[in-house]
Amino acid sequence: ARTGDPEVVYGAGKTPEQVLTLLHDLHEAHPDRAVLATRLTPEAHDVIAAALPEATLDAVARTVTYGPLPEPHGTVAVIAAGTSDGPVAAEAAVTVRAFGARAERITDVGVAGIHRILEARPRFADADALIVIAGMEGALPSVVGGLVGIPLVAVPTSVGYGANFGGLSALLGMLNSCAPGVVVVNIDNGFGAGVHAARIARAVGAQAGR
Amino acid sequence: ARTGDPEVVYGAGKTPEQVLTLLHDLHEAHPDRAVLATRLTPEAHDVIAAALPEATLDAVARTVTYGPLPEPHGTVAVIAAGTSDGPVAAEAAVTVRAFGARAERITDVGVAGIHRILEARPRFADADALIVIAGMEGALPSVVGGLVGIPLVAVPTSVGYGANFGGLSALLGMLNSCAPGVVVVNIDNGFGAGVHAARIARAVGAQAGR
Amino acid sequence: ARTGDPEVVYGAGKTPEQVLTLLHDLHEAHPDRAVLATRLTPEAHDVIAAALPEATLDAVARTVTYGPLPEPHGTVAVIAAGTSDGPVAAEAAVTVRAFGARAERITDVGVAGIHRILEARPRFADADALIVIAGMEGALPSVVGGLVGIPLVAVPTSVGYGANFGGLSALLGMLNSCAPGVVVVNIDNGFGAGVHAARIARAVGAQAGR
Amino acid sequence: ARTGDPEVVYGAGKTPEQVLTLLHDLHEAHPDRAVLATRLTPEAHDVIAAALPEATLDAVARTVTYGPLPEPHGTVAVIAAGTSDGPVAAEAAVTVRAFGARAERITDVGVAGIHRILEARPRFADADALIVIAGMEGALPSVVGGLVGIPLVAVPTSVGYGANFGGLSALLGMLNSCAPGVVVVNIDNGFGAGVHAARIARAVGAQAGR
Amino acid sequence: ARTGDPEVVYGAGKTPEQVLTLLHDLHEAHPDRAVLATRLTPEAHDVIAAALPEATLDAVARTVTYGPLPEPHGTVAVIAAGTSDGPVAAEAAVTVRAFGARAERITDVGVAGIHRILEARPRFADADALIVIAGMEGALPSVVGGLVGIPLVAVPTSVGYGANFGGLSALLGMLNSCAPGVVVVNIDNGFGAGVHAARIARAVGAQAGR
Amino acid sequence: ARTGDPEVVYGAGKTPEQVLTLLHDLHEAHPDRAVLATRLTPEAHDVIAAALPEATLDAVARTVTYGPLPEPHGTVAVIAAGTSDGPVAAEAAVTVRAFGARAERITDVGVAGIHRILEARPRFADADALIVIAGMEGALPSVVGGLVGIPLVAVPTSVGYGANFGGLSALLGMLNSCAPGVVVVNIDNGFGAGVHAARIARAVGAQAGR
Amino acid sequence: ARTGDPEVVYGAGKTPEQVLTLLHDLHEAHPDRAVLATRLTPEAHDVIAAALPEATLDAVARTVTYGPLPEPHGTVAVIAAGTSDGPVAAEAAVTVRAFGARAERITDVGVAGIHRILEARPRFADADALIVIAGMEGALPSVVGGLVGIPLVAVPTSVGYGANFGGLSALLGMLNSCAPGVVVVNIDNGFGAGVHAARIARAVGAQAGR
Amino acid sequence: ARTGDPEVVYGAGKTPEQVLTLLHDLHEAHPDRAVLATRLTPEAHDVIAAALPEATLDAVARTVTYGPLPEPHGTVAVIAAGTSDGPVAAEAAVTVRAFGARAERITDVGVAGIHRILEARPRFADADALIVIAGMEGALPSVVGGLVGIPLVAVPTSVGYGANFGGLSALLGMLNSCAPGVVVVNIDNGFGAGVHAARIARAVGAQAGR
Numbered sequence A, B, C, D, E, F, G, H: 001a002r003t004g005d006p007e008v009v010y011g012a013g014k015t016p017e018q019v020l021t022l023l024h025d026l027h028e029a030h031p032d033r034a035v036l037a038t039r040l041t042p043e044a045h046d047v048i049a050a051a052l053p054e055a056t057l058d059a060v061a062r063t064v065t066y067g068p069l070p071e072p073h074g075t076v077a078v079i080a081a082g083t084s085d086g087p088v089a090a091e092a093a094v095t096v097r098a099f100g101a102r103a104e105r106i107t108d109v110g111v112a113g114i115h116r117i118l119e120a121r122p123r124f125a126d127a128d129a130l131i132v133i134a135g136m137e138g139a140l141p142s143v144v145g146g147l148v149g150i151p152l153v154a155v156p157t158s159v160g161y162g163a164n165f166g167g168l169s170a171l172l173g174m175l176n177s178c179a180p181g182v183v184v185v186n187i188d189n190g191f192g193a194g195v196h197a198a199r200i201a202r203a204v205g206a207q208a209g210r
């Protein structure tokens, strides 16, 4: 792993036992570093909780972190449009922390409620990087990106139905954002957004001595 | 045509002469009613201007209206995100007027500039119906629809490039709008939005005696 | 909520308990206003029926309304192509009523049976707005829109198979309708159509004193 | 070529000279049989008109027939939704005749004008096969197929814009027709529909001695 | 129903009881005519077998026919590429018979085994119409259509995986067939192909007195 | 370049002068080896013909080869469905030769003419590799692959219209071929098929001493 | 089957009993030749293990081979990007062996770990053909194809989520590979890649006497 | 404009005169700040060169910058796969500079030439942010992202043909990158990547005093 990055286990398509073994082995090999596992089933969570009581589980994020977390530098604001986007936001926040930055969650702001976004603005205006998560039309990054000039990663989610086509509407919306500098990750990929944003925040924060 | 509706000529794929003949014949048959022609080429405009000096041409909207316009009832606010959406907005406005309502144009408001939308709010808050036009991510209807409870028709435009896919991103965004009650027409279809909105506005306006 | 609109809970992806809490809390906060919950599972219905006996459940529409409904103004005709489109039609009708208009259901009319549509015409010719629902090729709005000049909202449904692609065929058909002024909502979105149509009908009806 | 079928030259992507040579050579080889060439450019038409004065050119259909046409049996009604579908209808009609059946053109009937379809019904109710052509939402075959039980071939056209996606909306609409027994050919493929329908009509007509 | 057509019940999305009631009621109303029900679940089959012992069930075709079948005229050859296409072929064959023609099944011929197709040729060369069914690349209709000039309906099936996209590859292949006159129905729509082909065969056969 | 491979210049998007310079420089650097340039415009051909008279131009293939061709080993049969596929077949054949194998062209065989394919079989039955090119439904590789067990590369072409979607129908057809072992390259990519097939043929041929 | 090819049973959509019967009958008919069955369920495996103890089962590949394997000639390197691609790689390897070549597995090399690919290079640099398997962005074939000039078959897998669209991203990536000569099979089609590669390797290997 | 950001004019769909007026007016309003215009036609370049001799034109990037550039902080490496991606890379580099960071161009590295990427590694290993541009399969970001842990923005380009679908293959490839933390912008959107990367680099660089 590169300086500041934890070891990572992608849990999808792995048995609980496989995940457990990977967590254990990576921790043995790198006892001074965190291991992050994502996309875990409840079954994997149960197996890990029993076998590794000192691991930290997040049921909503579907993650486990194990081993010492790095000292955090800088801050990432994680902004989510709706409660159904909660798991993606949680995965992003856990990843940000495991990759060495602080995560600040801002929830329940959506484009159809502009005033709540404006009210929340002070809470993200000083962050080093933003992660903005939305399903359906995926418009939230355009609105947030119009309010501040901070590096912003947009995460489309698969929340929706019909012509949402599994997150395609939000993905296309974000790729075509009229706010300059919006960058996008795969549908529901809170992890990828977290890695990118943490690397930004920890670089700025470390230089700034915070 | 139904009560209150003008005769309509769809100019795409017709020669200037075919359009001229249709305008002329429909006007002869219905001298008390307007004829509206849309999607006209500059060539068709030239031919019509020469042959029918009393017709009204709109070069941006690519339309002609001919014959007496109906007395207008009610108001439709036509809100456009960018100047590139101008032709679609103009087509919508001309159509609204020809179908018997007043059109109020509001331009240059976009989702990345929330404060301008909030400033413009009083100008559309009392309309009988709204037409909201946007290309790229097509997010403007969600923001406007979150501010007022007026019947709102969204028009996606083909403005954009790449993963815009000829207006698909705006179309999908609007179909998945998180603002309740947003309805959508075909890409670049200012005419269809104008017909729908004018029918609403003229019904309300006529009942209200305005 | 805006004047005339009820509070709304979108039930998809929420647990029965979450829906119940939202219904309860929104009712407490707005005792003079209706709360509408949509997309409810049978389990959510059971939990709500037990806890809120005065709530009104609709098993086909998958909805609950709770609290005093607004006095209705104007009428929306809800026209459905087939019995399989029943749930969407029911969702639309319940929404229309909760948003302050009367809903008139017209069922079992389809484009392959033109005479039944013509027979039904008197039943929708005086409505203030129309909701026309169809799956498969989604052609019914074109036929109905060719018979009357009333504001018409088309709802594509996911009924069909194969090259229906989950409602895409009906959606594209309706967006390309050759009847002027047809507007469209997301696949299976009876709620959105109901909001839009109710807002039209209640505005016209209120002005007309009916 | 099979019994009753003419020789055919597909003109797309061929030079005028290549088409001319093919027409000439096929006619030499089969002087008792027709040769049909389709998808011809105006340039090819000019070259052929000059070189083969006895050939029959159709500028709208973009076809040439050369050599003796077969005696026709049976009748195919070719029904077209709009004037923009004219070239496809003409290609279908020329093909029907070259493949040994009579073609009866019925034009300017569309789903948004049901009464004109009902008026036209007697003109197609006794045909041996129907070709129904439509762009945009492609709904005409469903309406016509609901009126008669005659074998019906639907031809989607690329007429339209935006979410029409080059004829995809009409194609999907026709494939999902709720009228039983509707079969479909490629977008703008008047030729293919003509071949299929002529084979039906000439088989029935020949047996019936007409 | 039109002359020669049975009554039809589309079983998808209906409960066994709803199908049973429809079968019963349609039979009461038209005791001299067949009723065909398609897309039945095993549960519907069980309920119908118990309640209507004189009905004819086909487990592979997933159909029931009830009441007197029409006297058949003409013959439809139903040609299927593989055993996995069996249910679609069976649905087509049952439909052909219920719509008044004879169905001749030819199975296990595929494009990768040209010699078996050539061997089978005499068995379909005299049919009045052909139904050719194939999944995957859907090439069989092109090969069969190159061998005979009989009206041919192609049925794409959803058999396959990956870039088959639920039958899209076969559907597009058939729509682009280089054999002239190939017409296509929806993916897996043996019923639609059966209706079209039976109408052809019974018309020719009745005129020919067979 | 790897042993046996020539230098390659991809001409698309390059000016004639850029191509000329690359041909010249690569030839200087590797005087003992061929340079192959593909996708050349007529203008590039003219410039190269004037400047490099010893270069070999192929107007149909849109290629130039310059410098000594490698001694060929093994044979690749290049089979094309129609004359419109000629440029792709020519590009494949020129590439095969430049990459060190012999190319044998077999033209004008298509799936709708099975007997011509069977007649051509002896001409490709002993090749070391096959390239099979087809547009429209792209079925030819399935038929050819059912006749011989030779490594076969399928090339979809963009020849067609409508639901051909620029070669997508042929591409999907070939990817879903029911003949085992068919592999596919990009639409119109005769070059890629030529490289792969030449590498097979020259390896086998070299070992076999032919 | 062609010289050197085994008999093959495609297990998808077949009952365990159908697969067993086919294995048994093909073995009886060709006792000197292998029979390969693919895409088997665990249930089919159990039935076959009980009934045909001498058959060879591979639980990961989901295959059975039965009867004498051909003597192998030449070598195919089967390179897989990740452990989740294991079943596809195993299917390819079993197929290679059953079609008469040796399979050499190279696992756990991915484009984000270039050094491991470079380390693995000697293990595939002398193979007669390569199979390169990858999901997600499907980039591994471009990297491997840039290192060696051996015939290379790319297999996209459906591993991934979101904008992976069931393997579409890897499929498109491989079809557009910038490494010349990369050929592609259907998503997850280890079998097809194995057939093609084995035919190459056994031809070269047999000529080379290894 | 936000602190550090220049004024921006998006030139697509604007006349040379409109662009010139915007450049002039924005410069008047903000004489201390740069104005950046992108997507300019050669005609617009000519008009601007004549009218604003002190403006800086970049013919490849299709940009103009006018007014004083900000003092740069930090460095962005702009890595491009091929020469055809040159205009996108140039647009990115000009944007980076105008948004206040240094741009370092690295060209002609592609995934099929791994050694050149490894050689180039020292040139980007110390950058504050990376922009990686590629068409076709879009794999370069995965390889680069596997070598360093720097924030990386991937730009898909529309370079390619056939199943490239106007840049879709590269876009999907990059969204599914197996290298963690890769973020993506719209097809050909060098501007958006430049904005995002410059904001990162200038924040880090400013804190670090470089």
Ligand SMILES: Nc1ncnc2c1ncn2[C@@H]1O[C@H](COP(=O)(O)O)[C@@H](O)[C@H]1O
Pocket (backbone or CB within 6 Å): A008, A009, A010, A011, A038, A039, A189, A190, A191, A192, G082, H178, H179, H180
């Ligand atoms: N939630 C996630 N979404 C996408 N990629 C992930 C996710 N979690 C982990 N990864 C990636 O998966 C890699 C580990 O995969 P593996 O070796 O299969 O456990 C990491 O290096 C990450 O790049």
Ligand SMILES: Nc1ncnc2c1ncn2[C@@H]1O[C@H](COP(=O)(O)O)[C@@H](O)[C@H]1O
Pocket (backbone or CB within 6 Å): A082, B178, B179, B180, C008, C009, C010, C011, C038, C039, C189, C191, C192
């Ligand atoms: N059936 C439905 N389809 C789409 N949107 C809905 C539906 N029902 C409710 N909504 C929207 O969901 C919002 C409430 O969402 P929530 O706060 O998650 O309960 C409402 O304001 C509506 O805009």
Ligand SMILES: Nc1ncnc2c1ncn2[C@@H]1O[C@H](COP(=O)(O)O)[C@@H](O)[C@H]1O
Pocket (backbone or CB within 6 Å): C082, D178, D179, D180, E008, E009, E010, E011, E038, E039, E189, E191, E192
């Ligand atoms: N398998 C089938 N696929 C498509 N349409 C069918 C099928 N079976 C019946 N239908 C159609 O469904 C109609 C009856 O639908 P319903 O009234 O819902 O039972 C018939 O008139 C047919 O047009």
Ligand SMILES: Nc1ncnc2c1ncn2[C@@H]1O[C@H](COP(=O)(O)O)[C@@H](O)[C@H]1O
Pocket (backbone or CB within 6 Å): F008, F009, F010, F011, F038, F039, F189, F190, F191, F192, G178, G179, G180, H082
């Ligand atoms: N017709 C073609 N289609 C696809 N790729 C090609 C073609 N011709 C050449 N190439 C590739 O383009 C590379 C040379 O590209 P360039 O350096 O831009 O000239 C070669 O190594 C081939 O991989």
Ligand SMILES: [Mg+2]
Pocket (backbone or CB within 6 Å): A081, A082, A085, A133, A134, A135, A136, A137, A138, A159, B178
């Ligand atoms: Mg959302």
Ligand SMILES: [Mg+2]
Pocket (backbone or CB within 6 Å): A178, B081, B082, B085, B133, B134, B135, B136, B137, B138, B159
């Ligand atoms: Mg816009």
Ligand SMILES: [Mg+2]
Pocket (backbone or CB within 6 Å): C081, C082, C085, C133, C134, C135, C136, C137, C138, C159, D178
């Ligand atoms: Mg319907």
Ligand SMILES: [Mg+2]
Pocket (backbone or CB within 6 Å): C178, D081, D082, D085, D133, D134, D135, D136, D137, D138, D159
């Ligand atoms: Mg039409």
Ligand SMILES: [Mg+2]
Pocket (backbone or CB within 6 Å): E081, E082, E085, E133, E134, E135, E136, E137, E138, E159, F178
């Ligand atoms: Mg098949």
Ligand SMILES: [Mg+2]
Pocket (backbone or CB within 6 Å): E178, F081, F082, F085, F133, F134, F135, F136, F137, F138, F159
């Ligand atoms: Mg072809």
Ligand SMILES: [Mg+2]
Pocket (backbone or CB within 6 Å): G081, G082, G085, G134, G135, G136, G137, G138, G159, H178
């Ligand atoms: Mg992979």
Ligand SMILES: [Mg+2]
Pocket (backbone or CB within 6 Å): G178, H081, H082, H085, H133, H134, H135, H136, H137, H138, H159
């Ligand atoms: Mg590239």
